[in-house]
Amino acid sequence: MLRKLTCLSMMLMMTTVPILAADKGPKGPPPEGESEYYTIEELPIPEGVVLEVGAIEVLPHERLAVATRRGEIYIIDGAFGSDLSKVKYTLFASGLHEPLGLAWKDGSLYATQRPEVTRLQDTNGDDRTDVFETVANGWGISGDYHEFAFGSRFDKDNNIWVVLCLTGSASAHADFRGWCMRVTPDGKTLPTASGIRSPGGIGFDADGEVFYTDNQGLWNGSSSVKHLTVGAFEGNPSGNGYYSLTDAIGPRPTDPKSGSRILAERARIPEFVPPSVILPHAKMGQSPTGIAYDASGKFGPFTKQLFVGEQTWSQVQRVEMEVVNGVYQGAAYPFLSGFKCGLIGVRMADNGVLFVGGSDRGWGSRGGKPFTLERVTWTGKIPFEVHHTRATPDGFVLTFTEKVDPKTAGDVASYQMREFTYIYQSGYGSPEVDEVKPTITKAIVSDDGMSVRLTIDLLTKGHVHELHMDGVRSADGAALLHPVSYYTLNEIPAK
Secondary structure, three states, X not given: OOEEEOOOOOOOOOOOOXXXXXXXXXXXXXXXXXXXXXXXXXXXXXXXXXXXXXXXXXXXXXXEEEEEOOOOEEEXXXXXXXXXXXXXXXXXXXXXXXXXXXXXXXXXXXXXEOOEEEEEEOOOOOOOOOEEEEEEOOOOOOOOOOOOXXXXXXXXXXXXXXXXXXXOOOEOOOOOOOEEEEEOOOOOEEEEEEOOOOEEEEEEOXXXXXXXXXXXXXXXXXXXXXXXXXXXXXXXXXXXXXXXXXXXXXXXXOOOOOOEOHHHXXXXXXXXXXXXXXXXXXXXXXXXXXXXXXXOOOOOOOOOOEEEEEOOOOEEEEEEEEEEOOEEEEEEEEEEOOOOOOEEEEEEOOOOOEEEEEXXXXXXXXXXXXXXXXXXXXXXXXXXXXXXXXXXXOEEEXXXXXXXXXXXXXXXXXXXXXXEEEOEOOOEOOOEEEXXXXXXXXXXXXXXXXXXXXXXXXXXXXXXXXXXOOOOEEOOOOEOOOOEEEEEOOOOOOO
């Protein structure tokens, strides 16, 4: 049911977040050469504005809407311009409760905040919100600081998907904490999936499929990108008591066994959707956040792949996937470092400009600044990288962005692989366990020089396959900009 509040602002509900020690990973400059391919520019922030970016949306006429963790939304003009000194900020709204999702539709801005999805309208064209309208509020909050709610943009059916963090990221003290909800155009809240722990962002791929990032913790051996579907169980049972409140997605799944492995529990729990791509802890950052993709082809050679924000390490990672036996799986790669703060909001514009922003409040971050808003543009040069990885019955096919040197790319000594998984447990995180060191027996370069087929004597279903390619060179003699990948092998193809 829609509820309209004709006022200029709602009561600001501020929370105090404790400062926690953060393992920020190895310090130092970004990998040499990244700036040759992608340019990072920091947008100036007016004095006195605390822009702890939680969400970013692109509005008509090359304007940005930026929501902050402190409950404000700014309209920004000039963010696409060549002279960033002319960027202008206008306070559009204040008094929201930690908005972590923005979506624009039909002249209105929709904000996902902790207790609800809200429609904000400027009725007189002065770039100030005149009307706040509750679209849906079908979940609870207990007052715990960790009960984040991340909202998507609109899907193809005009729904907004909302992922709800657990209370304290460990338990569920309010209705549907640890769940995904869909908010329909007519204001209904539809329970959609369970098993969520501590999301950091939500977004779509190029086909409209919905993914979110979940952070390492209870029942999450490492952080990951997970696929959301109606009726899915995402792995953390802490909020599953709320199946008693709905029959929308069927009965409560069987509880997992602590100390098991995801592969074993998938066999026991039909609703269990495994992580699509695991981001190994302290190798691919520690706190994944927002998700975006490029549909324009103007952001380099990685069209339709996912770009994932990273809060602790102040980075953007790259993820690409395939579907094998009906299950999403794929590889994660380092992409771009050197941002000024930990990233939370991530938004790709239609013209191939990536906007990112965030905050270090509560956790710290490698970037060093307390908050930031930055943009990334492609320089037009193509980096030598693995473009995508595809699983085969006996190995992987690696496709590159440039032709490879047949000698180095065809030499098995140019590659090293190890395989590992995590303990699936109620305790916090997990070390890498069940390590396998397979032998790469063949490396066959394709006739066009763009791909290499690796034959491996042992693939391990359910394991992350960590591949180092330090010896591979391009046809021009260049080393890979990022010579490592992490492929999550949920399924092994039959052919």
